[in-house]
Amino acid sequence: MSTDTILVQRARSGDAAAFGTLVRQQQSKVRGFLRRLTRADGALADDLAQETFLEAHRKIDQFRGEGSFGAWLCGIAWSRFLMERRKRKEEPLEAPDETASIDTTSASLARLDLEKAMAQLAPAERAALTLCYAFGHSHGEAAEILDLPLGTVKSHVLRGREKLKALLET
């Protein structure tokens, strides 16, 4: 049995410290994912991450342990992000925003270029690329996390890559 599974079981039985350990283990991944989705809006990403973890705590009985706990959290983070976007009625899913601002403090030049280019992709493309490349999930896992058909995720990845290539060449 993995450490995650043990911690989840303890958290389910009301052990707040076990849930705290899970948060400490996963916070960087979830916040990093949300920062990329919100185009480096740290405050918004952290608000969404907080809501993500609180929702995860409320719904921890629904975690079946089929995938990793981190992947399950990313699914909640993605749905939280979509809800927030709908609420703000900004940045349509398929029409990228050209005026992205990036926090550049610790990024290398190549990473900075990537983040700038990433910010110009549609959110679903950003999410699919991050899950499949930076987090190493398969297309199937990413489809499950994003609650999208497998074909749609594959085309998001393909289209996102092509757009990135073009953006990074200019």
Next chain:
Amino acid sequence: MMDDGHLDALLTAPLDDVADNGFSSRITARVIKSQERRAWFTMLIAMIALCALVPFLPLEEFTHAMVRVTPVIANSGAISLALAVLILTFMLDQRLRE
């Protein structure tokens, strides 16, 4: 010209670590607070349910039974000893916890 290998290398690089800066502690504190709220709410509901049930409880029979049983308990050496052991164990446990 950006080749696929270079793009893959950029994309597969892990995201920058995000420093915790008290984030986990804040979440844990909120979780504990919500658990406490839930416990209070459950207790409140239980109390309300109990209060609603009181008029339907056979209190008279219960009182008669207590009147019969209380002297037996009070005069029993074994029960007194058991109670004393229980109290001493509880006190010792409290001491050890401190």
